[in-house]
Amino acid sequence: MSTAQMLSETLKQQIRDAQQKLKSALPNYHNRPGQNKLIAQMANIVAGHYHRHDRIGLIEAGTGTGKSLAYLLATVPIALARQKKLVIATATVALQEQLVNKDIPFFRQHSGIEFEYNLVKGRSRYACIERLKQQLIQPDLLTSSERNHFTVLETLQQAWQQRSWLGDRDTLPLAVDEALWHSISADPYHCSKHDKRHQQCPFHLARAEVNDAQVLVVNHSLLLADLAAGNAILPPPEDCIYVIDEAHHLPACGRDYFAAFAQLSQPHVWLDKLGQLAHQLIQTLPESSLKDLLKLDDYRNELLGLLKPIERSLTEWQSRWFPETSQTEYRFEHAALPALWQKQAEPIASCAQKTLGVLDKISSAMGEVALTPGKQKNQSKLLQELSLLAQKLEQQHGLWHLYAQPQKEPAYQARWVAKDEHGQLTAHACPLSVAQSLEHMLFSQAYASILCSATLTVLNSFEHIKFELGLHEHPGLQTLRVDSPFAYQQNGVILLPKMQHDPTANAYTDELIAILPDYLSQHQGTLVLFASYWQMQQVAQALRAKGFSLLVQGEASRQSLLSLHRQNCQHDKTSILFGTQSFSEGLDLPGKLLTNLIITKLPFAVPTSPLEAAMSEAVTRKGGNPFVQLAIPATARKLVQACGRLLRQEQDQGRIVILDRRLVTKSYGKAMLDTLPPFRRQIEY
Structure with missing residues (x-):
């Protein structure tokens, strides 16, 4: 192995010196062996210590390990030395803001390393x-x-x-x-x-400013969009070191990005507008644009001719797809489309793309026209219309491009139609996996990639995330788990009370209403997490009738609810927050803001969405068990994230009450319990 591909003594010393300076600047700092391990492993991966070309790592770092400062220490010096851009991608706005407003400025001020950074937004x-x-x-x-x-x-x-x-x-x-x-x-x-x-x-x-910065902070969606567009904003992957934080979100974010939808009903409405636009532009644009305007009208007529038969077919299919008036979605099993749709898909996608190309030329021509103030008024209206029609064309191209892809057995797309309150139909397509796309666009091309999160493993294994991200074939892939330094045994307890009913029973909600008051301690910060919005409202209504004062998700903005909760806790008042899944991740309530966490039931997702149903179907067709392969891993990860709300600082204390006996009565329960932080356990029998 060439020494150029390893971590030189100069770089090692620079990292050590920077870490020492940061320690001196941090109040109440004490040594964190876990953070040291993170820095060393990440730096070795990025430097090519394990593999000359395949520099990639999956890093799970528990709460309180100092993950953000660790990856900055490990990657910034190497990025600068090797003249690579450091691209940090996050899933949430909250972490982006923390990085740009707090972590990176602190790091730059105190590390002794000079660099420029920039937040890149869409x-x-x-x-x-x-x-x-x-x-x-x-x-x-x-x-x-x-x-x-x-x-x-x-x-x-x-x-x-x-x-x-x-x-x-x-x-x-x-x-x-x-x-x-x-x-x-x-x-x-x-x-x-x-x-x-x-x-x-x-x-x-x-x-x-992107060109001048050595460190760029983006979100997952912008990273994917830029890779798909051929690096319109960020440098090519081979010139980037990527740190993908909150990486457990990347597969779902990728599915959302590569999904497509388009309206099927009444295509003539917006295509007629496109014809009117072409006619109006003849008055505005120079004669040199006439050829493009004529092309635009030709393509518009061609597209309308292709979409009309699709629209007519809806009359035949709609009564079969939506036999009940309450039904709003119909999924194509095994992604099998009507024969006419399969035949039309490629021509529609191709025609929409040609039309977009001409629109782009016309848009450029409009920008070059010198306008009097009087004509500016007209151009503003035309540009507004142009933008809306381009969006319609992009939607049609995206949808029919996905529909044109042949589906092997089992299918690798979810395809469905949705009906709105006006009876208008929209068609959807979504890939079941983005592993191949991520591998092709990102992981096989990047100079180096570090993927990190507090919850990357599922049931104590990296196998699930490797499968979701398409990382099984990487010879240089390194994995590392660093546990939280928090004293879970001393500072917290998980309590599983004795209960009469499982959450699947009809009487469970009534039992929740009866038992919850016993665990809503006075003068404490409490968060109660529900798996169902309906159930949360039922319980809230009943407890308010018993005299409880509650802060319930959906009744005010998240920010307002948390602000009221903080005020209550700071004045040692009882404060009870009710929330659903979105409150179980990314919520930071340190100290006395949360000492009592109640999880009403395991956060199993009901596989009612077309995407979830298609994923289950694909697993079944391969001879697998969707509950074991999809539901249990997803629920285990959500449960870990929910329990991670309790201790946010080393001195925090509290308890977690889980009102779901399936953790002790079902075969999968013990494995789920064993993935949770090592709190003391009290299980009532």
Whole structure:
């Protein structure tokens, strides 16, 4: 092995020196052997110590191990030395903000390592200042509801001019509703970098900063979108060291990104608008664009001709798909489409793509036209229409491209149609796995990849996540688990009370209502997690009738509920939060904000969605057991995440009450219990 592919003594010393400086800057710091292990293993993987080319690691780091600082220490010096970009991808906005506002600035200030960093966000998170100006110059373009927001737009323009607003959605100086934001946000049609008027727009200024930064923070969706687009924003994977934090979210995020949907009903409505647009543009664009405008109209007619038979077929199929008026979804078993759809899929996808290509040329031509203020008014309307129609075309291309892919046995897509309240039908497609896509676009190409999370293993094994991410064939793959340094035995207890009913029983909700008051301690911060929104509401209504004061998810914003909870706890008042699955992850309630965690039942997902049903079908067709292979691993991971809410700092204390006896009565129960942190256990019999 070449020494160039290993961690040099110079780099080792730089990492040690930086760590020593960070220790000195951290208040109440004490040595963490787990963090040292993380740093050493990550650095060795990235440096090529284990394999010259296949530098990849799956790292599970428990709460309190100092994971963020560990991966910065392990990767920043190597990225700088080898002139690679460090791309940190997270799943949640909360972790992005923590990295950009706290962890990275602290690291840069105290490590003695000089580098630039940047938060990279999607285009729609930025305003287009030209769009904003057009609405202010031409107030007659605004609808009556938007006129009410005229002062908001003026405030935004002033804030941008004074640079007190960065021009993005996350630093807005005042509340802006969804419709108004959409009317000023950047998109490729309104905010083209080829148009000089837009070169100083927030989006293009932000993108220019990407080239100057050595560390880039993105979310999983933007990373996937950029890889699929051929690295439009980030450097090619071979020039990047990736740290993918919260990596257990990556498979689901990938499925969401590579999924597609498109409306099937009434295609003539929006395609007629496309024809009208082409006619209007003849008046605006130079003669050199006439050929493209004629092509646009030809392709529009061709696409309408391809979609019309699909629309007519809906009449025949709809009564079979939706025999009950309450039914809103129909899944194609084994992804088998009607024969006509299979025949039309490839031509529709191809025609939609050709039409998009011409629209892109026309959009560029519009940006080059010098306009008088009078014509700017008309162009703004045309661009708005162009953007909406391009979105429709992208949806049609995405859907029929997936539908054109032949499905072997078992199928690797979920395909279904959904009906809205107006009877309009939308078709959907979603891959069951993104392992092959991730392997092809990312893992086989990257200079190095570190995937980390507090919950990567399932039932104490990395096999499930390896399968989901497509990492079984990587000769250099390294895995590491570092347990939390918290004193779980001393600081916490898991209590399984004696109960009469399993959660599957009809009487379980009534038993919950009867037993819960015994575990809602006074003057404590309590979080009660439910697997069902309906059940949470039933229990909340009954307990309020008994005199309990509750903070219930959905009755106010998450931020408002948590703010009230903090106020109660800080004044030593009883505070009881009720929440569902979204409260079991990413919720940080340290100290006395949470000392009493109640999990009403194991968070098994009901496989009612078309995607979950298709995944179960595929496992069954391969001779597997969907409950064992899908439901149990997913539930075990969610349970670990839920229990991770209790101890957030080393000095925290409390108890977890689990009101689900299946942990002791079912064969899978012991394995699930053994995946939880090593709290003391009290099981009542």
